[in-house]
Amino acid sequence: MKKKLFIKTYGCQMNVYDSDRMVDVLAPLGYEPTDRPDGADMVILNTCHIREKASEKVYSELGRIRLMQNDKAAEGGRMVVAVAGCVAQAEGAEIMMRAPHVDMVFGPQTYHQLPEMVVRAVRGAGGVVNTDFPVESKFDLLPEEGFRPQGPAAFLSVQEGCDKFCTFCVVPYTRGSEYSRAVSQVLAEARRLVGHGVREITLLGQNVNAFHGEGPDGKVWGLGRLIRALAEIDGLARIRYTTSHPRDMDDDLIDAHGTVPQLMPFLHLPVQSGSDRILAAMNRKHTGDDYRRLVDRLRQRQPDLALSSDFITGFPGETDQDFADTLRLITDVGFAQAYSFKYSARPGTPAASLEGRQVDEAVKDQRLQAVQQLLNAQQVAFNQTLVGRTLTVLFDRVGKHEGQLLGRSPFMQSVHADAPARLMGQIVEVAIDGAFANSLSGHVVTGETLTPAGRPVMEAHA
Ligand code: SAM
Numbered sequence: 001m002k003k004k005l006f007i008k009t010y011g012c013q014m015n016v017y018d019s020d021r022m023v024d025v026l027a028p029l030g031y032e033p034t035d036r037p038d039g040a041d042m043v044i045l046n047t048c049h050i051r052e053k054a055s056e057k058v059y060s061e062l063g064r065i066r067l068m069q070n071d072k073a074a075e076g077g078r079m080v081v082a083v084a085g086c087v088a089q090a091e092g093a094e095i096m097m098r099a100p101h102v103d104m105v106f107g108p109q110t111y112h113q114l115p116e117m118v119v120r121a122v123r124g125a126g127g128v129v130n131t132d133f134p135v136e137s138k139f140d141l142l143p144e145e146g147f148r149p150q151g152p153a154a155f156l157s158v159q160e161g162c163d164k165f166c167t168f169c170v171v172p173y174t175r176g177s178e179y180s181r182a183v184s185q186v187l188a189e190a191r192r193l194v195g196h197g198v199r200e201i202t203l204l205g206q207n208v209n210a211f212h213g214e215g216p217d218g219k220v221w222g223l224g225r226l227i228r229a230l231a232e233i234d235g236l237a238r239i240r241y242t243t244s245h246p247r248d249m250d251d252d253l254i255d256a257h258g259t260v261p262q263l264m265p266f267l268h269l270p271v272q273s274g275s276d277r278i279l280a281a282m283n284r285k286h287t288g289d290d291y292r293r294l295v296d297r298l299r300q301r302q303p304d305l306a307l308s309s310d311f312i313t314g315f316p317g318e319t320d321q322d323f324a325d326t327l328r329l330i331t332d333v334g335f336a337q338a339y340s341f342k343y344s345a346r347p348g349t350p351a352a353s354l355e356g357r358q359v360d361e362a363v364k365d366q367r368l369q370a371v372q373q374l375l376n377a378q379q380v381a382f383n384q385t386l387v388g389r390t391l392t393v394l395f396d397r398v399g400k401h402e403g404q405l406l407g408r409s410p411f412m413q414s415v416h417a418d419a420p421a422r423l424m425g426q427i428v429e430v431a432i433d434g435a436f437a438n439s440l441s442g443h444v445v446t447g448e449t450l451t452p453a454g455r456p457v458m459e460a461h462a
């Protein structure tokens with residue numbers, strides 16, 4: 001009999017990828033995904049530990065799930081409840097103490113062992129906690145078949161973990177040290193995705209440009225070389241990658257931005273701060289000017305490049321002058337979009353124990369608002385520069401209004417346009433006629449689907 005599986009995913013795209021793979025691992029046990037937790041036979045919260053707010057959400061959600069678990073038991077059923085991801089990795093058995101109705105706690109590196117964990121949990125011999133960093137890689141053991149992409153754009157994890165130890169960040173502790181998949185494994189997964197109709201792949205890693213996987217020639221390949229190999233897959237029209245560290249942008253990867261047409265002209269390159277003093281305290285190992293020079297080099301190779309970044313306001317010891325340096329860097333570089341966060345002290349990280357240097361909450365708030373105001377203005381200005389241009393759009397969702405499809409521009413904005421349903425999953429040229437804070441509107445100009453290199457082939461007319 002089929003059993004219902006509900007997974008709620010928090011945080012980054014790597015968690016989205018992991019959740020999809022958990023579905024694959026549990027499919028042979030008869031579990032099928034459902035979009036509602038009530039009545040489910042298994043509920044997994046795939047969690048994020050990056051900021052305090054993200055972590056605390058998990059406990060309030062567990063309270064709600066407990067009521068559903070009781071309802072299910074009252075009907076004679078059993079709901080297995082699991083906490084996965086980085087909160088699970090960081091807090092382990094502590095979760096079972098705070099929420100004794102949880103059956104399984106497992107980290108990001110052990111979910112390939114879910115079948116055994118489920119058996120142990122269902123037998124009821126006490127909760128299962130599995131937060132090891134096993135010697136085997138989950139990627140070697142996850143099922144290859146049965147991997148079903150949800151649409152024409154898919155994620156592919158190629159790298160995990162981090163050895164950089166930025167002083168504010170939990171990732172090196174929750175995801176472990178840097179690991180890169182073998183090139184042959186990545187290419188095989190990409191071909192399978194393309195075989196299922198995927199046109200765009202986003203390569204994922206906490207530090208994706210630190211990729212150093214073993215190539216088929218036995219040599220270590222960097223991300224640039226991997227991207228060139230992926231670009232040879234027939235039918236794969238778009239390649240993206242995220243998240244990158246400025247220090248790992250090597251010459252080959254920078255060059256790929258100017259020479260691989262499938263590599264989209266959009267780059268998420270977190271800088272965190274514009275102050276050299278704060279960057280040093282963060283252990284970022286680059287200065288504001290290093291970042292500016294890097295952007296210049298990237299723009300020389302690809303003048304049309306749209307940039308995105310991450311910023312933290314109120315890192316311990318940040319002064320008004322440090323913050324002014326951040327605003328100056330933003331003004332100098334010009335971002336098409338960006339994320340900004342208030343510094344959140346994470347237990348166990350060096351920055352959290354900088355006694356007496358923590359910035360007042362109200363000051364963090366003010367700076368966050370100021371940074372967001374500037375970034376939002378840059379985003380609107382960038383979107384407006386696209387009005388009047390014709391962009392390729394990969395339609396991957398239906399729009400709010402009837403007859404409308406939604407997709408992504410090369411620069412990552414959502415674009416909506418009136419288009420027949422058969423253009424779903426296709427890359428189509430759209431003339432942009434409207435720019436908003438978070439999206440663009442346009443009309444399909446040719447209805448032609450495009451070849452991987454972006455040239456139109458005359459087949460599907462709108
Ligand atoms: N590896 C990426 C890099 O080097 O920038 C970042 C990955 S991290 C999962 C995503 C973003 O979360 C970071 O870029 C940072 O801006 C933010 N972040 C991480 N720890 C944080 C903290 N303690 N407080 C606030 N924001 C944080």
Ligand code: SF4
Nearest residue numbers: 162164165166169171
């Ligand atoms: Fe965290 Fe990124 Fe720094 Fe690694 S490089 S510690 S993932 S912010």
